[in-house]
Amino acid sequence: MxxxxxxxxxxxxxxxxxxxxxxxxxxxxxxxxxxxVPAQADEHTQPMLKRLAGVWEVEEGMNQGEEIPEKELEGTIMKIEKNMIVTYDREQREVYRALFTLDETKKPVHIDMTTEMKGMPPMKSFGIIKMEEGDEFEICYALPGADRPKEFKSPKGSKVMLFEAERED
Incomplete structure (x- = not known):
């Protein structure tokens, strides 16, 4: 000018x-x-609790070192809302319910679960959890009475469960 x-x-x-x-x-x-700068925070910067909310399809699983057959997992979903995780089988029967807390200051993130099943006393399980790329997460936890796993593995003979889930909704 x-x-x-x-x-x-x-x-x-x-x-x-x-x-x-x-x-x-x-x-x-x-x-x-x-x-x-985006108007909303990137989904990966939101607290994990918020990112976990929703319905998840269980894709793979290990039970104490033994692979759970795909046919057995087919149709299994997890619903996560606030601090509650509920797992349903393919017939929509509730097979697991627990209150949980996350500690995102730990790497990997720690998850502590307390079962809330009818007819069963509350039991505590300690595990680790991580979000994967896209809409997937892994959860690895010890059965009640066993120590928290340190890595995402379920060795043969261990008391460790490992699941991979993908967002359904």
Whole structure:
């Protein structure tokens, strides 16, 4: 823009004081940054509890070192809401219910579960959990009375369960 054009613009704007150039330069990066930051936080920066909420289809499983046949897992889903996890078999019968807490300060994230099954006393299980790329997660936990696993494995003869699930909803 020519200096004559600037003078013309400035002479027509007698009601307001023009913004000094150094102020414009200071504001410009803020405006540029604001235009590229997404309105909502990325889903992977949200707390895991919020990311876990929903319905999950169990894709693979290990029971104390033994692979659970795909045919047996078919139709098995987990519903996670707030601090409750409920697992249903293919006939929609409840097979597991537990209250849980997460400790995201631990790596991998720790999950502590307390069963809430009718006719059974509450039992505690300690495990680890991680979100995978996309809409998948893995959960690895010890049966009541056993120590929390340190890695996502279910060795033969262990008292460790391992499941992989994919978001259904």
């Amino acid at each position: 020519s200096s004559a054009s600037l003078k013309t613009i400035q002479s027509h704007s007698t009601r307001t004081t023009p913004m000094p150039r150094y102020t414009m330069l200071a504001v410009l990066p803020c405006l540029l940054f604001a235009s590229v």
